[in-house]
Amino acid sequence: MASIPRTVFSRTSRVLPRTTAISSFQQHRTYAFPAQYQTGDKQTAIVTGSARGIGKSIALRLAQDGYDVCINDIPANKQGAEEVAHEISQIGRKSTVALGDVSVLSEVESVVRSSVDALGPLNTMVANAGIAQVKSLLELTPEDFERMFRINVFGVQNCHSTAAKQMIAQGNCSVEKPGKLIAAASIVAFRPFPLLSHYSASKYAVRGLTSAYAMELAQHGITVNAYAPGIVGTAMWDLIDEELGKTKGAAKGETIKQFSRDLIALGRTSEPRDVAGLVGYLAGRGSDYLTGQTICVDGGIVMS
Numbered sequence: 019m020a021s022i023p024r025t026v027f028s029r030t031s032r033v034l035p036r037t038t039a040i041s042s043f044q045q046h047r048t049y050a051f052p053a054q055y056q057t058g059d060k061q062t063a064i065v066t067g068s069a070r071g072i073g074k075s076i077a078l079r080l081a082q083d084g085y086d087v088c089i090n091d092i093p094a095n096k097q098g099a100e101e102v103a104h105e106i107s108q109i110g111r112k113s114t115v116a117l118g119d120v121s122v123l124s125e126v127e128s129v130v131r132s133s134v135d136a137l138g139p140l141n142t143m144v145a146n147a148g149i150a151q152v153k154s155l156l157e158l159t160p161e162d163f164e165r166m167f168r169i170n171v172f173g174v175q176n177c178h179s180t181a182a183k184q185m186i187a188q189g190n191c192s193v194e195k196p197g198k199l200i201a202a203a204s205i206v207a208f209r210p211f212p213l214l215s216h217y218s219a220s221k222y223a224v225r226g227l228t229s230a231y232a233m234e235l236a237q238h239g240i241t242v243n244a245y246a247p248g249i250v251g252t253a254m255w256d257l258i259d260e261e262l263g264k265t266k267g268a269a270k271g272e273t274i275k276q277f278s279r280d281l282i283a284l285g286r287t288s289e290p291r292d293v294a295g296l297v298g299y300l301a302g303r304g305s306d307y308l309t310g311q312t313i314c315v316d317g318g319i320v321m322s
């Protein structure tokens with residue numbers, strides 16, 4: 019008989035009034051659960067890397083859709099995270115800030131615990147945090163490669179595994195009303211960009227994990243999907259534009275303009291809200307029958 023690991027669940031026992039040892043996650047599904055969370059429409063989500071960019075837009079979109087939202091980012095972006103939380107409170111939803119590095123499992127466990135303590139049971143995890151780096155494959159160091167995978171792949175694994183254990187222990191997920199795990203992939207999970215090769219490989223891994231998680235977690239009433247943005251005007255693309263521009267002698271802003279013009283059928287660079295629209299759908303009831311998918315939201319670059 020295994021006990022629920024204290025690191026993840028100990029403080030949630032205030033919300034889930036039961037600490038009895040259990041034999042399998044399947045048994046968690048039958049746990050008693052406070053009445054206010056069984057039938058109400060209250061929904062909570064964690065969005066990682068949401069102090070700015072796509073994550074911020076997703077957090078605000080989920081709040082507009084009725085979610086209470088936990089804002090996560092690294093400590094260096096504390097101020098941005100607090101500003102997003104404030105914007106959410108102005109929408110009339112609850113929010114909390116839980117700083118932590120998604121590449122460190124214990125920090126993700128602490129983020130999930132803080133979210134549940136402040137907002138209540140977890141319905142949706144959006145593993146959005148990620149990094150990019152422009153470098154040729156032959157110049158990559160083992161450290162470059164490891165950092166990319168630690169944040170973009172281990173980060174998703176840490177978020178999904180911790181959130182799934184939490185949801186299973188809560189016992190409130192079912193095929194009719196699934197818990198939702200959502201991750202940031204990219205169009206480079208379908209076709210790599212040169213000089214973004216280890217980034218592309220990390221996003222292929224996110225796509226693979228998404229399908230694998232969907233297969234294993236369906237029995238627990240949890241769906242798992244990923245969004246694959248194209249070229250979105252954020253700090254991440256500012257960096258990519260600058261670094262790719264250096265390799266071709268292009269001025270700042272030129273590469274993103276050229277890529278948008280030549281690659282995007284709809285003819286404009288994406289904005290974070292384009293991506294947030296898809297994530298709002300994936301987090302909402304309209305997508306309850308969708309699982310294991312990585313969906314491009316790119317204005318028509320990769321057509322599946």
Ligand SMILES: NC(=O)c1ccc[n+]([C@@H]2O[C@H](COP(=O)([O-])OP(=O)(O)OC[C@H]3O[C@@H](n4cnc5c(N)ncnc54)[C@H](O)[C@@H]3O)[C@@H](O)[C@H]2O)c1
Binds near residue numbers: 090119251
């Ligand atoms: N911008 C694009 O064109 C684009 C395209 C495809 C996919 N994506 C993906 O979308 C996601 C968001 O991208 P963005 O453009 O908003 O990037 P961004 O750099 O603007 O924002 C990413 C946020 O994640 C945070 N973060 C980074 N490492 C973290 C860590 N270890 N723990 C917690 N937070 C961390 C950063 O501090 C930042 O606030 C990323 O996963 C990215 O790979 C972006």
